[in-house]
Amino acid sequence: MSFNWTPEELQAIVDEHSIVLFMKGTPEEPRCGFSNRAAKVLQQVGVPFASVNILTDPRAIPSVCAWADFPTMPQIYIHGELIGGSDIALEMYESGELQEMISSEKSN
Amino acid sequence: MVTEQWVVDEVGKVVPSAIIEATDLHGTGDHFHVRVISQSYEGQRPLQRQRPILAHFKQYIVTNTVHALDLKCMTPDQETALGETKFDPHKGKETEFFGIHIRREKKE
Numbered sequence: 001m002s003f004n005w006t007p008e009e010l011q012a013i014v015d016e017h018s019i020v021l022f023m024k025g026t027p028e029e030p031r032c033g034f035s036n037r038a039a040k041v042l043q044q045v046g047v048p049f050a051s052v053n054i055l056t057d058p059r060a061i062p063s064v065c066a067w068a069d070f071p072t073m074p075q076i077y078i079h080g081e082l083i084g085g086s087d088i089a090l091e092m093y094e095s096g097e098l099q100e101m102i103s104s105e106k107s108n
Numbered sequence: 109m110v111t112e113q114w115v116v117d118e119v120g121k122v123v124p125s126a127i128i129e130a131t132d133l134h135g136t137g138d139h140f141h142v143r144v145i146s147q148s149y150e151g152q153r154p155l156q157r158q159r160p161i162l163a164h165f166k167q168y169i170v171t172n173t174v175h176a177l178d179l180k181c182m183t184p185d186q187e188t189a190l191g192e193t194k195f196d197p198h199k200g201k202e203t204e205f206f207g208i209h210i211r212r213e214k215k216e
Contacts, residue, residue: 034176034178070162071162071165071166071169071170072162072169072176072177082155083154083155084154084155084158086178087154087158087178087179087180088154088155088158091154091180092154
């Protein structure tokens with residue numbers, strides 16, 4: 001079955017994984033400095049996360065951005081909720097909010 | 109290609125009371141770090157702070173007039189505590205760092 005980047009399919013991804021990173025490239029081979037920063041922040045948190053390489057399909061970026069109502073990549077989802085891009089991820093990591101958000105809802 | 113002043117003016121349309129500083133990260137007029145300092149951000153989460161600015165810039169992002177907008181939306185108190193926030197995704201090859209306050213030696 002092929003993946004068509006529909007809102008339902010995208011929602012299923014963020015529902016299924018507690019942390020999802022939509023990024024350009026992969027955490028091992030990021031293709032954008034901001035995607036790299038987002039991946040590094042999540043790696044620093046130390047909890048496994050799912051990553052989606054949105055460069056694999058030209059439909060991905062417009063579909064994800066329209067679904068999320070967020071115009072840029074990367075995008076980070078914690079427990080199904082968009083928290084923002086790499087700037088917010090870093091800010092929340094430095095303040096401890098990110099770790100708190102990941103661990104607090106996980107135990108529910 | 110747009111100028112730092114243009115970015116400041118556009119952000120000012122969204123957050124009129126804010127102190128706004130834009131930095132053209134590469135001199136290419138499309139990657140910007142933007143500091144927005146406003147008392148109105150008190151009590152708002154980072155994504156809520158960014159949403160109105162991103163919604164306004166969406167028209168310029170989809171056309172790739174602006175390729176990257178690294179936003180730092182702060183209250184005056186946070187601005188005092190944080191200091192320098194600039195991040196350039198295409199620099200920092202020797203030391204691997206994903207933020208101004210987090211800098212680590214590159215691990216093999």
